Amino acid sequence: MEHVAWRAMTEADLDGVLGVAEVVHPGYPERRDVFAERLRLFALGCHVLADGGAVLGYVVSHPWRAGQPVPLDTLLGELPAVEETRYLHDIALLPETRGAGHAARGVGRVVRDAYRAGVPSMSIVALPGTQRFWEGQGFEGRPDTLPASRLDAYGAGALWMVRDLTL
Numbered sequence: 001m002e003h004v005a006w007r008a009m010t011e012a013d014l015d016g017v018l019g020v021a022e023v024v025h026p027g028y029p030e031r032r033d034v035f036a037e038r039l040r041l042f043a044l045g046c047h048v049l050a051d052g053g054a055v056l057g058y059v060v061s062h063p064w065r066a067g068q069p070v071p072l073d074t075l076l077g078e079l080p081a082v083e084e085t086r087y088l089h090d091i092a093l094l095p096e097t098r099g100a101g102h103a104a105r106g107v108g109r110v111v112r113d114a115y116r117a118g119v120p121s122m123s124i125v126a127l128p129g130t131q132r133f134w135e136g137q138g139f140e141g142r143p144d145t146l147p148a149s150r151l152d153a154y155g156a157g158a159l160w161m162v163r164d165l166t167l
Helices: 011-024 032-041 102-116 131-136 148-154
Strands: 004-008 046-051 054-064 085-093 121-126 159-164
Touching (some): 011 085, 046 102
Antiparallel strands (some): 004 046
């Protein structure tokens, strides 16, 4: 793995992205169509961690409405006319790539893009056990901003988190 780097996702990467998702998030399955739609609607927010043609990880983000987590395995249809937040749909890395800073660099890419675009915040549903990682990326838990039932599909301990980009 000497040439591992983040790059823009392409349609040719979708099978690899789905393969990573199946390994990393077996309890949160999403159809290939979900990833394909995110790429079609907002390619700027879709990146893969690759070693040559092999997809080792991905990060997917897109414009969205503040305080409204997107349900799992859901097609968006279209993006909102006004981007209130950049929603970080998912990041996943194969286990053998972890510990080298790739996740932080992947998150950094989408945060920088959102900041440069003047988006006021980034938001994410942090899966159970990932809160510390997201806090390290500048996100803060905001459990009081939406009903906990909105996160039921993500499992007990899921947390709505936001990173302010206006500072």
